[in-house]
Amino acid sequence: MTARILEKAPPDALVELLLPQLWAGIAEESGAPANICVDSCLTLKYAYGQLGIRAELALADLTIREANGDGVLHGTPEPTWSEDGTRFNGHCILLLPDSGRYVDATVEQFKKVREQTGGPLIGRSVASTTTVEPGQLLPPGSQLVVQRGSIVMMYTLSHLSTREVIDDQPWIRQHAHRHFRAGVNLASLVVDALRMAEVIGRARQAPYPRLRALLRALGDAPLEIDGNRDARFALSGTDGARSLRLDEVPLPAPTPAPFPRPLPPAVDEDAVTTRA
Numbered sequence: 001m002t003a004r005i006l007e008k009a010p011p012d013a014l015v016e017l018l019l020p021q022l023w024a025g026i027a028e029e030s031g032a033p034a035n036i037c038v039d040s041c042l043t044l045k046y047a048y049g050q051l052g053i054r055a056e057l058a059l060a061d062l063t064i065r066e067a068n069g070d071g072v073l074h075g076t077p078e079p080t081w082s083e084d085g086t087r088f089n090g091h092c093i094l095l096l097p098d099s100g101r102y103v104d105a106t107v108e109q110f111k112k113v114r115e116q117t118g119g120p121l122i123g124r125s126v127a128s129t130t131t132v133e134p135g136q137l138l139p140p141g142s143q144l145v146v147q148r149g150s151i152v153m154m155y156t157l158s159h160l161s162t163r164e165v166i167d168d169q170p171w172i173r174q175h176a177h178r179h180f181r182a183g184v185n186l187a188s189l190v191v192d193a194l195r196m197a198e199v200i201g202r203a204r205q206a207p208y209p210r211l212r213a214l215l216r217a218l219g220d221a222p223l224e225i226d227g228n229r230d231a232r233f234a235l236s237g238t239d240g241a242r243s244l245r246l247d248e249v250p251l252p253a254p255t256p257a258p259f260p261r262p263l264p265p266a267v268d269e270d271a272v273t274t275r276a
């Protein structure tokens with residue numbers, strides 16, 4: 001699927017399709033559990049943001065309906081956290097308001113969807129019960145409908161805000177830097193893939209000035225993985241060679257800043273208590 005996206009996807013969809021597909025491949029190879037929608041959404045949010053694409057988490061429940069009319073509800077309109085604050089009881093997806101797309105990278109945690117073997121879900125919110133202006137988020141109660149194979153999936157956005165349920169949740173705030181770091185590394189792998197000879201022409205036509213500026217600044221600088229498993233680009237210049245993370249690459253002044261704004265502050269890894 002990743003190869004097909006790199007080969008076929010048009011410039012306006014190339015990055016938006018590639019990021020969740022690459023995330024899913026890495027998660028599968030690493031043996032990550034399937035039901036990590038919050039972690040996946042936050043990682044992808046920062047990855048999209050590094051490339052200049054605004055992405056916002058949305059709480060949702062998902063009804064999966066089969067051809068015979070039988071339906072199963074996943075998630076809940078009232079998502080909550082476990083008492084220890086480390087397990088999310090609900091479901092969330094990403095909204096990309098500037099393109100009208102939505103992303104569910106962990107949709108194959110549900111058996112009926114997994115049987116269709118389609119990978120992460122990337123849809124367009126034109127298949128919605130609500131019409132919004134470009135760049136605006138869908139309001140609570142909006143329903144997103146998509147068919148995959150023999151099933152129909154309908155997402156209903158919760159009336160609860162992600163700020164009250166996710167953004168202000170203590171564990172999430174404490175570990176924001178980890179999701180940010182994972183997002184930067186994921187975006188680095190995507191940029192590296194976009195520099196392939198058969199892809200770079202379409203990547204340069206993508207409607208994202210920050211992505212285009214990164215491609216120009218990086219050129220053919222090699223991608224390396226350091227001792228902390230961070231992706232770094234080996235840049236050379238008049239001031240010598242430098243090994244920089246994607247978020248450290250200097251870009252011209254008019255280049256848009258990454259999303260979200262502001263980014264989470266750097267945190268001393270040794271000072272953070274990790275989840276058991």
